[in-house]
Amino acid sequence: MNKLPLILIVSLLIFSSCSKKTTGIKWNFLDKNKLDVQQVDFDYFSGKARIDFKNGDTDLKAKANIRIRKDSVIWISFSAVGIQGARCLINQDSITIMNMMKKEYSVFNYDSLSKQFNFEINYATIQAIALGNLVVPRSKNDEVEKKEDFYLLKQKQGHIDVDNYVNSKTMKVERIQMTEKGSKNTAEMKYSDFQMLEKHAFPYSGLVSILYSTKKGTLNTVIELEYSKAEIEDKELKFPFSIPNKYERK
Structure with a gap:
């Protein structure tokens, strides 16, 4: 199986984000550990x-x-046009993609994916992206800058710079910019159309733009997503x- 379905699935997961909405905070800006980014x-x-x-x-x-x-x-x-086309299962060990149209499947382990994308990928990372939580855990090396209407939380993981743009009132991450040092590879995620989902602010629209280098040159992948339904369930699925x-x- 080529990389296209995998990029599609990983990109889709980026948009499945929701976070607790607050009325904002006031804090001593010199204490960066008090930046209370809301996580679901x-x-x-x-x-x-x-x-x-x-x-x-x-x-x-689709x-x-x-x-x-x-x-x-x-x-x-x-699914597309009422026909179920593919199914994906992501767990703590691997990612399995089943193509029902071609009657084939592929299994990806996290070590190979991390080497392929030059960024640490595991279940915790994917779940954090899926929920709109911080991809990189907070650490004493984080940098925080106060802008007009948002906080810029700057983090690093290996050779990847991660900039999180946090709304100063909701404490929700509304934009993530990831840049690979030494290359022109970047990924930018934007969340919009926030609506209340129980006690959480949920982005019903999102856009991701991935710019990456290949043997054929630099490619740009753009994914737009619009939710029609989102629920935090109180029953087992x-x-x-x-x-x-x-x-x-395959």
């Missing part, structure tokens, strides 16, 4: 969304059903995922 806590999450994936001459549109069980599993089912014996592993 939950047991189960589910959502329905429409996505538009553009990469060069490729323009794909619907997606998403389910998450905290610290355990992320399940995604893709099911995550059906069974690969038929006749499916071929």
Whole structure:
């Protein structure tokens, strides 16, 4: 399987974010540890969304059903024109993608993915992105700058610089800029159309732009997403995922 479905799935996960809304805080700016970035806590999450994936001459549109069980599993089912096309299961060990149209599947481990994208990828990282939580845990090396209407939280993980733009009133991350040192590879995520989801502010619209170098030159991938439904569930969800014996592993 080529990289296109994987990029699509990882990019989709970036948008599945929700965070607790607050009325803002006042603090001694010299104490950066008091920047109270709001992060969601939950047991189960589910959502329905429409996505538009553009990469060069490729323009794909699909619907997606998403389910998450905290610290355990992320399940995604893709369909187009009423036909179920693919299913993805992300757990603590690996990512499995099943292509129902071609009757094949692929399994990716986190070590190989981390080397491929030059950034540490694991379940905790994907879940943090999926919920709009900080991708990089807070540390004493973080830098904080106060702007007019937001805080800029600057972090580092290896050779990746991560800039988090935090709304000064809601304490919600509204934009993330990731830059790889020594290359022109960047990824920018923007969240908008925030609506209340129980006690949480949830972005029903999002856009991600990924600029990365390949042997064919620099490519730009753009993904737009719009949610039609999002819920924090109080009941246990099911995550059906069974690969038929006749499916071929790629």
